[in-house]
Amino acid sequence: MTTTCPIPIATAERVQLGHGSGGKMSAALVRERFLPLFRNDILGQLGDAAIVDVAGQSLAISTDTFVVQPLEFPGGNIGSLAVHGTVNDLAMMGAQPCWLSAGFVLEEGLSFDVLDRVVQSMADAAREARVLLVAGDTKVVERGKADGIFINTTGVGLRPADFSPAPARAQPGDAVIVSGPIGRHGIAIMTAREGLAFEAEVTSDSAALTPLVNALRERVGDAVHTLRDPTRGGVASTLNEIAAAAGIGIVLEEHLLPIPGPVAAACEMLGFDPLYVANEGLLVAFVPDAQADDAVHALRSHPLGRAATRIGRCVREHPGMVVLSTGIGGTRVVDMLPGDQLPRIC
Amino acid sequence: MCLGIPGRIVEVHDTQGLPMGVVDFGGVRREVCLAYVADQIKPGDYAIVHVGFAISKVDEKEAKRTFEVLREMSQLDELEWMQDLTP
Amino acid sequence: MKYLSEYRDPKVARGLIAEIKRAATRRWVLMEVCGGQTHTIVKQGLDELLDDAVEMVHGPGCPVCVTPLEQIDKALALASRPDVIFTSFGDMLRVPGSDCDLLQVRARGGTVRIVYSPLDALELARKNPDNEVVFFAVGFETTAPANAMAVWRAKELGVKNFSVLVSHVTVPPAMVALLESPVNRVQGFLAAGHVCTIMGWTEYEPIAAKYKVPIVVTGFEPLDILEGMLLAVRQLEEGRHEVENQYVRSVRRDGNQPAQDLVSRVFELVDRNWRGIGPIPRSGLGVRAEFADFDAERRFALEGIHTAEPEICRAGDVLRGVLKPFDCPAFGTMCTPEHPLGAPMVSSEGACAAYYNYGRFRSAV
Numbered sequence: 001m002t003t004t005c006p007i008p009i010a011t012a013e014r015v016q017l018g019h020g021s022g023g024k025m026s027a028a029l030v031r032e033r034f035l036p037l038f039r040n041d042i043l044g045q046l047g048d049a050a051i052v053d054v055a056g057q058s059l060a061i062s063t064d065t066f067v068v069q070p071l072e073f074p075g076g077n078i079g080s081l082a083v084h085g086t087v088n089d090l091a092m093m094g095a096q097p098c099w100l101s102a103g104f105v106l107e108e109g110l111s112f113d114v115l116d117r118v119v120q121s122m123a124d125a126a127r128e129a130r131v132l133l134v135a136g137d138t139k140v141v142e143r144g145k146a147d148g149i150f151i152n153t154t155g156v157g158l159r160p161a162d163f164s165p166a167p168a169r170a171q172p173g174d175a176v177i178v179s180g181p182i183g184r185h186g187i188a189i190m191t192a193r194e195g196l197a198f199e200a201e202v203t204s205d206s207a208a209l210t211p212l213v214n215a216l217r218e219r220v221g222d223a224v225h226t227l228r229d230p231t232r233g234g235v236a237s238t239l240n241e242i243a244a245a246a247g248i249g250i251v252l253e254e255h256l257l258p259i260p261g262p263v264a265a266a267c268e269m270l271g272f273d274p275l276y277v278a279n280e281g282l283l284v285a286f287v288p289d290a291q292a293d294d295a296v297h298a299l300r301s302h303p304l305g306r307a308a309t310r311i312g313r314c315v316r317e318h319p320g321m322v323v324l325s326t327g328i329g330g331t332r333v334v335d336m337l338p339g340d341q342l343p344r345i346c
Numbered sequence: 347m348c349l350g351i352p353g354r355i356v357e358v359h360d361t362q363g364l365p366m367g368v369v370d371f372g373g374v375r376r377e378v379c380l381a382y383v384a385d386q387i388k389p390g391d392y393a394i395v396h397v398g399f400a401i402s403k404v405d406e407k408e409a410k411r412t413f414e415v416l417r418e419m420s421q422l423d424e425l426e427w428m429q430d431l432t433p
Numbered sequence: 434m435k436y437l438s439e440y441r442d443p444k445v446a447r448g449l450i451a452e453i454k455r456a457a458t459r460r461w462v463l464m465e466v467c468g469g470q471t472h473t474i475v476k477q478g479l480d481e482l483l484d485d486a487v488e489m490v491h492g493p494g495c496p497v498c499v500t501p502l503e504q505i506d507k508a509l510a511l512a513s514r515p516d517v518i519f520t521s522f523g524d525m526l527r528v529p530g531s532d533c534d535l536l537q538v539r540a541r542g543g544t545v546r547i548v549y550s551p552l553d554a555l556e557l558a559r560k561n562p563d564n565e566v567v568f569f570a571v572g573f574e575t576t577a578p579a580n581a582m583a584v585w586r587a588k589e590l591g592v593k594n595f596s597v598l599v600s601h602v603t604v605p606p607a608m609v610a611l612l613e614s615p616v617n618r619v620q621g622f623l624a625a626g627h628v629c630t631i632m633g634w635t636e637y638e639p640i641a642a643k644y645k646v647p648i649v650v651t652g653f654e655p656l657d658i659l660e661g662m663l664l665a666v667r668q669l670e671e672g673r674h675e676v677e678n679q680y681v682r683s684v685r686r687d688g689n690q691p692a693q694d695l696v697s698r699v700f701e702l703v704d705r706n707w708r709g710i711g712p713i714p715r716s717g718l719g720v721r722a723e724f725a726d727f728d729a730e731r732r733f734a735l736e737g738i739h740t741a742e743p744e745i746c747r748a749g750d751v752l753r754g755v756l757k758p759f760d761c762p763a764f765g766t767m768c769t770p771e772h773p774l775g776a777p778m779v780s781s782e783g784a785c786a787a788y789y790n791y792g793r794f795r796s797a798v
Contacts, residue, residue, distance in 0.1 A: 014540045197553065198376040255443075262373030265434055268351050269371055270549070271523075327443030328450070328655060330478025339536075342523030343547060345349050345397055345576060348469030348653065350575070350627045350683075352436035364586065372434035379552060382578060382692040392436055394630060394683050397522070398550025399579045401692065402630045402683045404436055409682035416445050416656055419452060 018339020020067075022233030022278075025339050027241075046245070047166055048089040048228060051159060058159040060095035062086055065152040071114060073192040075184075075204030076280075078149055079118035083125035084206050084280060085231065086155040091213045092227040092283065094165045095157030100126065101135035102153050107146035118149060129208035131155065163217050167245035169225040175292035176250060176312040177285045179212055179305045180205065182235055183263040186277035190266065198269065200262045207281030212305050216285060219298035226286035229279070233337070236275040238284060239322045240336045250322040252312035252334065271344035275324075276337055286314065350396035352404050353378070355389050369395055436682065440654030449659035450482055457486035457666050462618050464611075466604055467625035468495030469653045477655050487662055490619055493607055493710060500571050501706040502740045504600040505530040510735055511567050511598060512543040518561060520554040521569040523547045531740050551583035551597075558587070558595035567729045570597040575627040577601050577718055578692035581699035584720070584727045596729040599720055602705055604628050605636045606716035612644045621665040623651040623658065626680035631696075633688030637676045645674045652680040699724055758785040 018025040035043065042050050049062035066082045076084075083100065090097040102122070106115070126133055188204040209229060216224050226246070230238035243250050259267075259274045267274050281304065287295040292310055299305030322334045353369035358380065360366065365384040368375055376398070383393055383400045393400035465471060471491045474480050480489040493499050509530045512519035519535070526535045526547065539545040544564075548554045551568055558566035570580040580597060587595045604625060611617055624637060629650045637648045647668035651661030661679045668675065678684050696718070705717025720728035750761075 014537070016536055016540045018536065197549070198374055200374040202373075261434075265372035265374040268434065268437065269374060269376070271349050326477055327441070328446040328477050328479070328482065329443075330482060332476060332478060339527075342526055343549060344524040345522045345572065348467060348472075348575070348625075348627060350630070350653075352434070354435070362590070372437075379550075379579075379582065381582060382689055382695075384691075394627070396575055396627060397579045398552055399582070401575065401578070401627065401689060402685075405682050409436055412660075412679075412681060413439050413656075416449065416660060417442075419445070419448055 016339070020232075021337070021340040022231065022237050023337040023339055026233075027336070045166070045168075048092040049095065049155075049157070051093060051095075051164075058095075058161065058164075060090045060093045060157040060159050061154070062089035062093075063152065063154040064089060065150060067147065067150050068189065069147055070189075070192045071118065071148050073204055074188045074202065076206040077118050077121050078151055079120070079122035080125040081204075081206050081280060082151040082153045083122050083129060083131070084208050086153040087129045087131060087208045087210060088229045088280075088283075090155045090157035091208075091210045092165070092229055093157075093159065094163040094213070094217070094224075094227070095159040097129060097131045097155050097157040097208075097210060099134045099156045100131050100153050101137075101155075102133055102151060103137045104139070105146050105150040106138065106140045107148050108140055108143045110148055114148070118151075125208065129210060163222055163224070165224050165227040167226055167228065167242045170242050170246040170248055170286040170314055171225060171288075172248055172314050172316040173289055174225055174248075174286040174314040175289050175295075175310050176239070176252070176314065177287060177292060177295055177299070177308060177310050178235065178258065179209070179283045179285070179299050180281070180307045181258045181260045181263070182230075182279060182282060183259055183267065183274040183277040185231075185280040186234070187263050187266045189278070190270070198266065200266050202260070202262045202266065205279055205281035207304055209281065209283050209304070211302050212283060212299055215298040215302050215305070216287075216295055220287060220291050220295050223291045224285055224287055224295070227283055229283050231280060232278045234274070234276040234278060235282075235284065236273070236322065236334045237336050239334070240320075242284075242286070243322055244320045246314075247319045249315040249318040249320070250312055251315055252322065252324045254324055254326045256309060256311045258307050258309055258311075272341050275334060276341050289313070348396075350394045350401060352392050353395050355380075355387055355391050355393060355400075358387075358389055367400070369393065369400070371395075437654065440652070440656040442656060446477075446655050446659060449656065449663060450479075453483060453659065453663050453666055454486045456663065456670060458670060460485060460488055461620050461666055461669050462488045462490060463621045463623060463662060463665055464490045464492040464619040465623040465625075465651070465658070466492040466494040466608060467623070467628070467653075469627075470494065470623060470625070470651065470658055473653055473655055473658055479655065479658060483662070487666065492611065492619075492622075493707065494573075494604075494625060499602055499607075499707045499710065500525070500528065500600045501708050502531060503706065504571075504598065505534075506532075506740050507730065507735050508569050508598055509533065509535065509538055511729060511733060512538045512545050513541070514543075514565075514733075517565045517567055518544045518546060518557060519567050519569070520546050520548045520557060522549075522571065525569055525571060551580050552586070555583045555587055555592065555595055558592050559590075562594060564594065565733075566595050567733075568595070568597045569600070571600045573601070573625065573628050574603055574632050574696075575625070575630070577696045577700060578631060578689070581695045584699050584724050585695060587727055588724060596727045596732045597720065598729040599700070599718060600705075601700065601718035602707060603702075603716055603718070605640060606713045607707065607710070608637075608640060609644075610710065610713050610716075612640070612646065619646070621647040621669055622649070623661045623665065624648050624676075626650055626652040626657070626684060629678075629680070629684045629688065631689050631692050633686050634676050634678060634684065635686060641674050641676050647674050648676045650676070650678045650680050650684050652683070761785070 019029045049060040064085045087097045184205040187202045299308035353371040357368045365380040367380045369378040379399045386403045392404035394402045554568035641648045649661045649664045700718040702715045703719035704714045706712045
């Protein structure tokens with residue numbers, strides 16, 4: 001109990017769920033508790049993957065851990081997600097994903113049927129993404145300690161010398177492009193989660209983005225300044241991170257955002273903003289305005305990118321801040337959320 | 347108070363004596379308690395839903411009228427603006 | 434979405450804004466008493482676009498913000514009990530109590546679950562007969578019928594492990610308290626469309642007459658709010674002070690009778706302490722004696738709850754419309770959405786959070 005301190009709950013003494021949400025708490029956790037101890041230039045870039053040079057060849061390395069609940073959802077499961085997520089992190093740095101390792105933590109009591117479906121999905125996803133699973137590990141923990149399955153995948157890819165998208169390369173004058181409709185994955189997860197109990201015609205967009213990245217590279221080459229896949233925290237969080245890394249402002253146009261009807265409807269019901277809902281088969285690309293139409297065309301030539309469109313532009317003003325221009329002529333800030341979006345009644 | 351959104355009643359049933367229904371919100375469906383609108387509502391009607399309860403039937407005539415009035419108002423303004431602009 | 438998207442038409446909105454500017458011969462002060470309306474106003478920048486014609490003061494319309502500190506502390510105590518599954522609407526999870534919030538209680542090992550509907554909480558009780566399930570029944574009159582039904586059904590179905598922690602508040606007494614205040618500047622009100630969907634608007638007629646203020650029952654979409662403002666401005670220009678209904682597609686004068694009936698069978702009017710404002714007599718709802726088994730306050734011994742609001746938090750002044758969020762010394766510095774000092778910064782409907790998330794740009798540019 002505090003009586004005199006005017007800031008009673010500024011510091012949480014323990015980890016909270018919000019620290020894993022991809023918002024400000026997550027960023028603070030990494031910045032304050034991890035970076036100072038692991039200090040090095042490569043990590044400090046905080047890109048989707050680390051770039052290291054080995055005998056004149058650039059390698060990209062990325063790791064991701066998957067703890068999604070429920071394990072199976074419309075459009076995929078934790079297995080396909082585990083492959084797509086890491087493959088995409090490599091692709092966002094311009095690398096061709098080549099090899100994956102997978103570490104499994106299995107909960108005692110997990111049904112083999114579920115495990116088989118998850119592993120089959122991983123194998124299918126890996127084959128489609130043309131990556132080889134070359135190393136693995138499995139541990140089993142007691143009932144109650146692992147929510148069914150946790151999966152970590154680490155990926156290694158080869159980056160060509162002439163293609164190096166990075167968050168800091170975004171510049172004023174760049175167009176902001178998304179490769180497809182936003183908000184599908186997060187809403188698909190919500191529909192499968194108990195407690196909110198609604199049905200929606202929404203499936204996860206979980207997919208490997210390598211073909212889209214290749215299409216962009218072929219058409220526009222190194223004019224692709226930045227690529228990022230907006231996973232947890234949604235498009236808004238990703239754009240905030242890029243704006244901060246590059247020291248630029250971003251202006252979005254509300255009427256350009258591609259939000260599918262059922263995603264919009266589910267968001268209305270829960271009081272969510274689609275800009276903060278997770279995606280798993282979507283990329284945002286920053287390309288100079290002069291090449292933006294070509295970039296959109298390149299994306300649309302592939303089934304995954306059929307709905308690709310411009311959603312905004314980069315500016316010199318308000319560096320680090322993302323703003324949205326509404327249809328009525330108003331403007332508002334699209335900030336990073338502190339933690340997870342919570343359904344509301346108000 | 348707040349988050350109440352309009353949805354279309356798709357189906358009506360009874361759960362242990364409580365009137366319930368399935369409501370469609372632009373492609374999302376949810377079970378909704380219809381106890382407070384039971385005598386006025388049938389499949390195909392629209393209702394405002396708050397925390398899983400239908401709290402009113404949307405009066406479609408009134409809704410249409412409001413919108414027409416508003417639209418007319420904005421069109422009049424457009425004409426006036428155009429008059430201001432013409433030299 | 435039908436009956437939603439049409440009321441966001443930008444062209445019509447611009448037309449309405451022009452019409453309001455034309456109608457107002459001076460700067461009127463209006464208050465909306467509803468968090469959802471605050472959200473729309475700030476999200477669309479409506480108050481900015483209308484600044485010369487109308488000053489919008491954001492009232493205590495977010496039940497999350499006005500939930501008394503004692504009730505939050507009781508919620509935290511209940512949620513910390515090992516035998517309790519504590520259920521709540523999502524908005525309440527980050528509201529700070531004297532010591533922490535529900536999310537931190539969850540981190541410490543408490544079982545806290547978000548539900549969309551009170552009936553989902555009841556269902557959870559039926560599925561978990563070995564646990565006590567407590568539902569945090571907050572809200573204005575809009576949510577009371579849903580919460581009442583959960584209690585009613587629990588009794589009807591003989592559920593033995595379900596109870597509610599009630600913190601309902603009602604709008605008219607708060608409006609009167611604001612109007613009685615010597616520092617009141619508000620000249621007209623937008624009444625909450627969904628509160629009135631349940632209650633009708635008869636309670637507002639004596640208020641409009643006594644205090645000579647126009648009260649327009651208004652919806653939540655941009656066009657609703659703009660039309661509501663226009664009707665209020667026209668009344669003020671013409672010297673009228675009546676209750677008018679803008680939200681005709683949902684609100685009727687007598688409201689929803691079956692809903693009102695069930696609420697009065699399960700709940701009764703009690704005095705309530707509004708966070709940041711203070712006690713307002715007969716402005717809240719409590720559980721009637723016949724349903725005592727389902728009242729968490731009577732069911733659990735809640736001892737030793739010491740309530741202490743941080744001194745620097747000016748939530749009360751903000752909720753009364755006396756202080757604009759960005760004039761508060763703690764706004765954006767000590768008090769931000771990541772570490773809120775008071776409820777208006779936590780709730781997405783709170784005036785402070787609304788300003789922080791949507792309004793910072795205007796100050797920056």
